[in-house]
Amino acid sequence: MKAIRRFTVRPVLPDPLRPLSDLARNLRWSWHAPTGDLFQSVDPECWAACGRDPVRLLGSVGPERLAELAGDRAFLDRLDAAADDLHTYMTGDRWYQTQSGTRPRSDQLPAAIAYFSPEFGITAALPQYSGGLGILAGDHLKAASDLGVPLIGVGLLYRHGYFRQSLSRDGWQQEHYPVLDPNELPLVQLKEPDGTPALVSLALPGGRSLRARIWLAQVGRVPLLLLDSDVEENDLGERGVTDRLYGGGSEHRLLQEMLLGIGGVRAVRAYCRLTGHAAPEVFHTNEGHAGFLGLERIAELGSDGLEFDAALEAVRAGTVFTTHTPVPAGIDRFDRDLVARHFGPDAELPGIDVDRVIGLGRETYPGGEPGLFNMAVMGLRLAQRANGVSLLHGSVSREMFAGLWPGFDPEEVPITSVTNGVHAPTWVAPEVLRLGARQIGAERAEEALTVGGSDRWDSVADIPDEDIWELRRSLRTLLVMEVRERLRASWRQRGAGTAELGWVDRVLDPDVLTIGFARRVPSYKRLTLMLQDRDRLTNLLLHPERPVQIVVAGKAHPADESGKRLIQELVRFADEPRVRHRIVFLPDYGMAMAQKLYPGCDIWLNNPLRPLEACGTSGMKAALNGCLNLSVLDGWWDEWFQPDFGWAVPTADGADGGTPTLSAVGDDPDRRDAIEAAALYDLLEQRITPRFYERGESGLPDRWLEMVRHTLSLLGPKVLAGRMVREYVERLYAPAAGGHRAMDPDAARDLARWKTRVRAAWHGVTVDHVETSETTGTAGTAELGTTLGLRVRVGLGGLGPDDVEVQAVSGRVDEEDRIADGTPVPLKPVGAADLEGRWVYEGPLSLDRTGPFGYTVRILPSHRLLAQGMELGLVAVPSEDVLGAAGLLMR
Numbered sequence: 001m002k003a004i005r006r007f008t009v010r011p012v013l014p015d016p017l018r019p020l021s022d023l024a025r026n027l028r029w030s031w032h033a034p035t036g037d038l039f040q041s042v043d044p045e046c047w048a049a050c051g052r053d054p055v056r057l058l059g060s061v062g063p064e065r066l067a068e069l070a071g072d073r074a075f076l077d078r079l080d081a082a083a084d085d086l087h088t089y090m091t092g093d094r095w096y097q098t099q100s101g102t103r104p105r106s107d108q109l110p111a112a113i114a115y116f117s118p119e120f121g122i123t124a125a126l127p128q129y130s131g132g133l134g135i136l137a138g139d140h141l142k143a144a145s146d147l148g149v150p151l152i153g154v155g156l157l158y159r160h161g162y163f164r165q166s167l168s169r170d171g172w173q174q175e176h177y178p179v180l181d182p183n184e185l186p187l188v189q190l191k192e193p194d195g196t197p198a199l200v201s202l203a204l205p206g207g208r209s210l211r212a213r214i215w216l217a218q219v220g221r222v223p224l225l226l227l228d229s230d231v232e233e234n235d236l237g238e239r240g241v242t243d244r245l246y247g248g249g250s251e252h253r254l255l256q257e258m259l260l261g262i263g264g265v266r267a268v269r270a271y272c273r274l275t276g277h278a279a280p281e282v283f284h285t286n287e288g289h290a291g292f293l294g295l296e297r298i299a300e301l302g303s304d305g306l307e308f309d310a311a312l313e314a315v316r317a318g319t320v321f322t323t324h325t326p327v328p329a330g331i332d333r334f335d336r337d338l339v340a341r342h343f344g345p346d347a348e349l350p351g352i353d354v355d356r357v358i359g360l361g362r363e364t365y366p367g368g369e370p371g372l373f374n375m376a377v378m379g380l381r382l383a384q385r386a387n388g389v390s391l392l393h394g395s396v397s398r399e400m401f402a403g404l405w406p407g408f409d410p411e412e413v414p415i416t417s418v419t420n421g422v423h424a425p426t427w428v429a430p431e432v433l434r435l436g437a438r439q440i441g442a443e444r445a446e447e448a449l450t451v452g453g454s455d456r457w458d459s460v461a462d463i464p465d466e467d468i469w470e471l472r473r474s475l476r477t478l479l480v481m482e483v484r485e486r487l488r489a490s491w492r493q494r495g496a497g498t499a500e501l502g503w504v505d506r507v508l509d510p511d512v513l514t515i516g517f518a519r520r521v522p523s524y525k526r527l528t529l530m531l532q533d534r535d536r537l538t539n540l541l542l543h544p545e546r547p548v549q550i551v552v553a554g555k556a557h558p559a560d561e562s563g564k565r566l567i568q569e570l571v572r573f574a575d576e577p578r579v580r581h582r583i584v585f586l587p588d589y590g591m592a593m594a595q596k597l598y599p600g601c602d603i604w605l606n607n608p609l610r611p612l613e614a615c616g617t618s619g620m621k622a623a624l625n626g627c628l629n630l631s632v633l634d635g636w637w638d639e640w641f642q643p644d645f646g647w648a649v650p651t652a653d654g655a656d657g658g659t660p661t662l663s664a665v666g667d668d669p670d671r672r673d674a675i676e677a678a679a680l681y682d683l684l685e686q687r688i689t690p691r692f693y694e695r696g697e698s699g700l701p702d703r704w705l706e707m708v709r710h711t712l713s714l715l716g717p718k719v720l721a722g723r724m725v726r727e728y729v730e731r732l733y734a735p736a737a738g739g740h741r742a743m744d745p746d747a748a749r750d751l752a753r754w755k756t757r758v759r760a761a762w763h764g765v766t767v768d769h770v771e772t773s774e775t776t777g778t779a780g781t782a783e784l785g786t787t788l789g790l791r792v793r794v795g796l797g798g799l800g801p802d803d804v805e806v807q808a809v810s811g812r813v814d815e816e817d818r819i820a821d822g823t824p825v826p827l828k829p830v831g832a833a834d835l836e837g838r839w840v841y842e843g844p845l846s847l848d849r850t851g852p853f854g855y856t857v858r859i860l861p862s863h864r865l866l867a868q869g870m871e872l873g874l875v876a877v878p879s880e881d882v883l884g885a886a887g888l889l890m891r
Contacts, residue, residue: 011058014070019083024054025186026086028220030123031142031425033433035082042069051592053125055186090221094148095451096729109729110737112150114268114280115140116290118260119162119245120155122219124592126185127161128226130245130555131520132617133324135591136389137286138219139423139617143721145220146425146450149729152271152280153224154264154290156256157182157215162245165555165588166493171571173556173564173587177244182215182228190214190225190271198274200227200266202258205347210238212259214267223277225267227259246557254334254342257375261285261292262348265300282736284320284728285383288332288375294319294382295357299349306745308356309752312382317748317865318740320732321383323376323415324614326396327524332375336362339373365403380404380415384739384867385732388417389615391639396611407875409818414870418731419636420615421724424449424716427621429599435471439463452720460713465698465705472602472626472708477510479600483551484508486586486593493587507581508549513692515630516601516622518553518589521563524612527554528566530605531573532677540681541582546689549582550605551597553589594618599625602692603646606631607680609672610638610651620719626708630683632676640718644710647688650679735867742865751865754803755872758861764797765804767857767878768838772845782853788845792827792857793838794876801829805862805869806841810855819854827857 013020020042029035039054040047043061050056069075100109119134120126120141129135137153144151160177168174182189190198190213202210211234212227229241241255248256265283272279285291294315301311325331336358341347344354360381361373368374380386380401388394394417395410402410425433428449436445440459448457488504508514521527530537530550540548552570556563567585574583586593598604604622606613606629616635623629629646631637641648652672696702717723743751773789782788790808806829811822827843834840845855859876860869 011061011063011066013058014066016070016076017066017079019079020054020058023079023082023086024058025188026090026218026220027122027126027186028086028089028145029054030125031423032085033425033430034085038078038082041075041078051124053186055125055184059184094146095726096148096150099729107734107738109734110150110281110740111278112152112272112280113282113284113733114152114154114265114293115144115284115286116154116260116264116293117286118155118256118289120153120224121591122217122224123186124590126187126217127180127590128155128158128245129591130162132615133287136324136420136615136617139421139426139721140286140725141219141222141224142423142426143421143450143725145222146423147722147725147729148221149725149733150278151222152268152277153217153219153222154260154268155224155226156242156245156260157187157226157228158242158245159228159230160244160247163555163558167490167567167571167585167587169494171568171575171585173567175558185217187215187217187226190216190267190274192274197231198267198270199231199233200263200270202263203348203350204238204255205341207346208235208238210234210241210255210259210263212242212263212267214270216271223271223275225264225271227263227267229259250334251338253332254338257289257332258292258342258348261290261294262296264290265293265296281740282318282320282733284322284733285379286322287324288321288379291321291361291375291379291382294378295343295349295352295360299351302351304745306748307752308352309756310745310748313751313755313865314740314743314745314748316382316384317743318736319383319385320728320736321379321386322389322418323379323386323397323401324389325376326393326400326612326614328400333369333372334361334375336371336373365406368403376401377404384871385736386415387732388415390419390636391417392611392635393417393614396614405870405873407873407877408870411821412870414868416731418724418727419639420617420620421719421721422617422620422624423721424624427595427598428624429475429595431471431474432599432625435463435467448717449720450722452717452723452726457713457716460709460716463709465700465702468626468705468708469700473510475599475625476514476602479514479551479596480508480510482593482596482600483584483586487584490587503577503581507584508551509547512582513546513548513603513689514601515548515550515603515605516552516597516627517550517605518594518597519606519616519618521554521556521566522560523562523566524609525554526607526609526673527552527563528569529607529673529677529680531569532674533681534573536681538579540684540689541579543689546693547582548684548689551584551586551601553586553593553597555589594621598622598627601627603628603630603688606634606637607649607676608632608634610634617719623711623715623719626712628707628711630680630688636719640715642710642714644707645715646707646711647683649676649683652676739865739867747865751863754863755861758799758803758872758874761797761799762861762874762876764795765799765859765876766795766797767792767859767876768795769793770857770878782847784847784850786847788847790827790841790843790845790855790857792841794841794859795838796833796859801839803862805860807858807860808843808845808855809858810845810847810853812849813852813854817854819856 023035046060047057117137119129121129121135121138141153159180164176166174192198197213199211199213204210211231212229213231215226217224230239297315298311340354343349343357361378363369363374388397397415398413399410402413405413484504484507488501491501519525571585574585598621604619604627606619610632611634613635619629632649652675691704771791806827807824809822809824811819813819827841830840830842861872861874
């Protein structure tokens with residue numbers, strides 16, 4: 001029979017065990033090994049059955065066991081120690097607090113930062129993620145907590161999460177959407193002082209409303225606010241807005257993103273009002289999904305009397321936008337009429353003109369579609385600071401969004417990069433942690449994994465080869481056991497009986513080179529590249545002396561039929577009796593599986609279409625466990641690859657470095673895949689397997705272990721989320737906080753008026769004449785170290801010298817006379833304007849580089865509140881006539 005109503009019955013813990021409840025509700029247990037060990041000791045079998053979820057554990061343990069633990073002095077001592085440790089962690093000074101005390105008052109770090117993301121991968125016990133974006137967001141929160149950064153996370157609570165994956169008998173992906181009860185998750189409701197749930201509300205067309213309650217997940221020191229529309233106050237349609245992550249049609253997605261952005265700001269305001277938490281000075285938009293948060297903040301300032309343009313400047317000053325996609329197809333775009341219907345007098349944000357809303361997201365650049373509303377474009381227009389998530393991705397992003405800054409070369413587009421990192425305490429296996437603690441002590445090991453610093457990682461060089469090899473084999477053995485268990489469960493779901501599964505006990509071998517490949521399954525990640533030459537792959541798997549074994553996992557989006565076909569193709573190959581003991585596909589890839597998979601692999605494989613992998617952090621997690629990377633030079637691997645750390649798969653266009661063009665990706669894809677697959681097989685056959693199986697005088701694979709050691713000691717400190725968050729604080733959050741503080745209402749109005757004036761006058765800004773005070777040698781040559789005196793005559797079109805900066809830009813030039821890596825030097829005005837209203841600027845130009853060298857002159861807007869001169873997308877450069885007369889190149 002089916003129940004007509006469902007309740008969650010909470011256990012009543014004996015008084016001595018009450019601290020268990022506090023420990024369970026703070027998700028620090030998911031990365032703090034001693035707390036996890038404490039919960040495991042409550043009931044090891046129940047702990048495993050509950051998926052290592054303390055909330056479920058405490059709801060499942062019988063009263064007899066609880067009474068027994070309440071009288072167990074040793075357990076209570078451990079409980080007290082864990083509770084004291086959590087209290088110290090929550091209240092003591094950490095890295096951020098030490099940094100705040102060393103900075104001048106004018107440069108203080110932000111009192112708080114609000115971090116918005118559509119998904120968060122904190123722990124498998126809170127399944128609110130689909131892939132890399134969510135895992136990155138979860139790692140960002142955890143690292144911020146470890147560093148003491150005052151972050152407030154904001155997201156949505158999806159009642160069905162993403163989806164659970166299984167396979168049909170013929171290998172087709174099956175999706176399942178289990179219902180999640182928030183009362184059974186490590187969450188608490190945010191409540192008003194009278195005990196009623198705190199709610200946020202959005203106005204919808206037709207007089208309807210979308211309401212959401214606020215759930216709080218405590219991620220160490222960081223509160224994570226999750227909005228849930230499944231409340232009785234909503235109509236049926238509105239209740240389903242937060243049903244599934246990345247589900248539904250366009251309007252459904254739009255409502256999710258309005259709730260995340262607009263409702264999220266309102267949730268932050270409610271949380272700060274109810275708890276006394278400092279109000280955020282910086283708002284960080286993790287991808288464009290939360291971009292509407294900027295509109296809500298404009299509306300807030302508008303209600304205080306600030307005009308739209310001034311409010312826009314105030315909002316931009318304190319906003320950071322991170323883009324994660326290197327392709328336009330990965331960006332949410334909505335029909336402009338759909339967006340217009342949800343804003344204005346009859347819907348949300350009635351105080352803002354609908355045309356101003358639409359204007360923020362319109363693709364007004366060449367090649368754009370003005371009829372679409374682009375969430376990433378809005379995110380960039382509402383943020384004064386933006387970044388990609390690896391050095392290569394920053395370059396690709398500048399190219400992709402260059403149309404928003406016409407007149408500038410892509411390398412000058414104001415999008416920087418902060419390369420992603422991973423939260424080591426979450427992803428490093430306990431066995432690796434114990435070895436590190438034994439080597440340098442538990443406290444230094446914790447600092448190495450959270451704060452970073454190469455000095456803390458150097459001690460890896462002192463760990464004996466025997467210990468490292470024993471560790472690697474033990475991790476491989478644990479993976480083999482995990483794979484067999486999951487494979488057996490998968491085949492039972494596919495309809496196999498016990499009598500058919502005896503072969504599973506022979507799957508994988510703890511002494512065989514193990515390759516891991518696990519990620520989402522869009523086509524550009526090329527799940528089946530390894531199948532290009534099946535005979536060659538089979539020979540690798542079954543080699544009599546140097547075999548390899550491969551563990552594969554991944555989910556295709558439910559609507560991605562091509563991705564599902566890729567999975568089915570891989571599964572059917574892995575099902576073949578001849579090779580099924582050497583290659584396996586594990587369904588339902590998630591955090592729990594990943595935490596076993598990364599440590600147990602020797603090689604982590606990544607073969608995307610370059611440059612379509614924005615960062616790709618799975619290889620970082622593997623590296624922190626001593627796994628070597630084998631990857632196309634894309635994402636973070638393009639930035640940090642060294643032969644000491646692994647191998648780079650050559651690409652078909654020969655692009656083993658630099659920034660490839662997106663158009664090159666589509667050239668003859670079959671030929672490209674064949675070339676790159678052959679290069680992958682060559683590496684495995686000729687370089688990787690011989691090195692793994694080669695034994696030195698000690699009987700160990702000395703050269704392989706040397707690479708493992710270098711990976712841990714040299715790559716380890718770079719790939720940490722602690723390093724990433726520290727970069728965000730120093731390079732983006734602190735400047736954004738300074739910009740926010742400087743942008744009081746009068747300053748915001750002044751900047752808005754100034755921008756309007758500059759834009760109106762810019763057509764009259766010209767570079768009229770350029771000359772040098774010294775001549776170069778014959779045939780346009782000059783000696784290194786020569787200093788030229790530049791004299792430039794400009795027209796400012798009614799603007800004054802305080803409104804602009806006149807620059808000389810110099811550097812090496814290519815065959816087409818384009819300046820690469822140009823260095824700008826400001827020139828200074830000389831005297832007043834002449835009778836024609838022209839100004840003269842002068843300054844020195846040092847010829848500090850040999851080879852083909854060139855310079856040019858340009859004029860940019862200049863204001864003390866701009867983050868950079870490119871911000872307005874306005875620039876004046878010499879005309880062709882002026883260039884020809886000046887002779888601006890030397891060779």
